[in-house]
Amino acid sequence: MAGKSLVITSGKGGVGKTTTVANIGTALAMMQHKVCLIDADIGLRNLDVIMGLENRIVYDIVDVVEENCRLEQALIRDKRHKNLFLLPAAQTRDKTAVQPKQMENLVKDLKKEVDYIIIDSPAGIEQGFKNAIAGADFALIVTTPEVSAVRDADRIIGLLEAEGIKDPEVIINRINPDMVKRGDMMTIEDIIEILAVKLKGIVPEDDIIIVSSNRGEPVVLKDNPKAGRAFKNIARRITGEEVNFISLEDSSFFSKIKKIFNFS
């Protein structure tokens, strides 16, 4: 059976795309799926660092498309899960080193080997973004509860629709329940109202993310009750499971979300 390809994108930088890719990928691998992560952020690669695999890179995505090596040679096996692979970006090149058509072929080849391909898109809407979405069947958009991030997410949804990637879904990252409660932060309701797309997950703000990124250990590896659990739930939803949205401590907040999205 052919695998599914999924791009994680956002428009705005620093909203947590790479962290999301690392965690969802790891969570899917923990559920015994065969997964390959592609870092499409050529020139500014990070995914390998967050996965703790930086020192294992020999070949990268540019070597593959330029046929300096075979695809299998460039894939790095994760040190914790043998069914999880990373295709790293090149650090010494730029976005023009890969063309959308090459990306498409690459993803096509990988689909024969794995269940899920997760592509980490660079920020922006230029060639790097176009490369990242070229081979994707679906898109997940990461945003934070900030007006600028939501604005960029809206722009990205428009561009994805123009490229024929229909019905993207959104992950709202770094929500702070206390601030929402005080009325100091955009609510999930506000964000979904503007973007008018389906909600795929809500990830609460969690200091542990910074620690885990620095250590190269995705937070889903530990039994983390906040961000870790949220990412695991998103992974389960990607496999088609119905998972309720987690309570963000405040019960009234939770019931409000349930009301909006009609989850029972």
Next chain:
Amino acid sequence: MKSPITFQVAKNGIVLSLDADAKFNNIKEALKDHVDTATNFYAGSDLYINIANSSFKIDQLNEIVNIARGYKDVNNIIFTSDVVEENIIEVIDEGENNLIKRTLRSGQKIKKSGNVIIIGDINPGAEVVAGGDIIVFGKIRGVVHAGAGGSSEASVIALKLEPTQLRISKKIARPPEEDSNIKRLNPERAFIQDGKIVVEDFEI
């Protein structure tokens, strides 16, 4: 008093016409005012300065260009003495209605010479420019410009009117700075009255 400068939408940009009979100082002042109040008026388009039927000294032309440079993101500043009709899009065409059945997202722009009817929202960062009216069965949160060719009869109607900026003909309005807390839809109509953009509840 008639303004010594007028604007018209042309195919590739906007034509700025200077009144040949007006005093040069008045033209300068009017243009300065417009640059200050409508800095983004020419963003992304060409600025044609129509000098037909008038005689300016080279220094005066320089002064005008220097003031016009105050507009943000102008593509080109071009002098023209063409009679403008040729370039102008027929601005009000009663028969031309453009129906758009989708939400306009950030970065998307619609520019039509007739009326524009949208079933969906205009999100922040999206822009609609129409020679005639703009009617939105949804929320306006982006920038809308009705009567872009100079028609001050044009109006904007929406189920919820919260534009970043609203322009009718040559008038520009911003919504009040404080957040509106009204979540429900509230059909409103914006139009020009006594030289000002006014907004009132739209009653059917």
